[in-house]
Amino acid sequence: MGGLLAIPVADTLKREDKNGRVAATEPRAGLWQAQTPQMFRYGVLWEAYQTFGGLDATDEAEAVEKIGKQPRLVLGSSANFKITFPADLLIAEAILRPAGT
Numbered sequence: 001m002g003g004l005l006a007i008p009v010a011d012t013l014k015r016e017d018k019n020g021r022v023a024a025t026e027p028r029a030g031l032w033q034a035q036t037p038q039m040f041r042y043g044v045l046w047e048a049y050q051t052f053g054g055l056d057a058t059d060e061a062e063a064v065e066k067i068g069k070q071p072r073l074v075l076g077s078s079a080n081f082k083i084t085f086p087a088d089l090l091i092a093e094a095i096l097r098p099a100g101t
Contacts, residue, residue: 001040001041001044001064001069001071001072002038002041002044002045002061002064002071002072003038003039003040003072003073003074004034004035004036004037004039004059004060004061004071004072004073004074005035005036005037005038005074005075005076005077006032006033006034006074006075007033007035007075007076007077007078008028008032008033009028009031009033010028011028012025012028013025013026013028013031014026032073034059034061035076035080035082036080036082038059038060038061040060040061040064040071044064044067044069045064048060048063048064048067048069049063052066079095
């Protein structure tokens with residue numbers, strides 16, 4: 001069926017209330033941070049996107065979950081990070097820069 005790279009959540013997670021204040025501290029036991037790539041058989045992914053349009057899913061794994069499947073979590077690495085924000089480019093540059101430059 002498929003799975004995704006992920007790492008156990010290390011940070012403390014806070015849930016925000018409507019006023020921008022902490023509403024709760026979420027227990028992190030059993031929580032994983034999804035990574036890419038995510039790997040699914042074509043037919044499963046096709047069914048997920050055809051059934052729900054994929055518009056409400058934040059990633060392929062969530063789309064597959066919406067059709068009742070349980071993707072496998074495969075331990076990834078913190079070095080496998082996604083470039084989402086401009087500051088992430090600085091981290092990528094530092095990782096790729098040759099030592100001593």
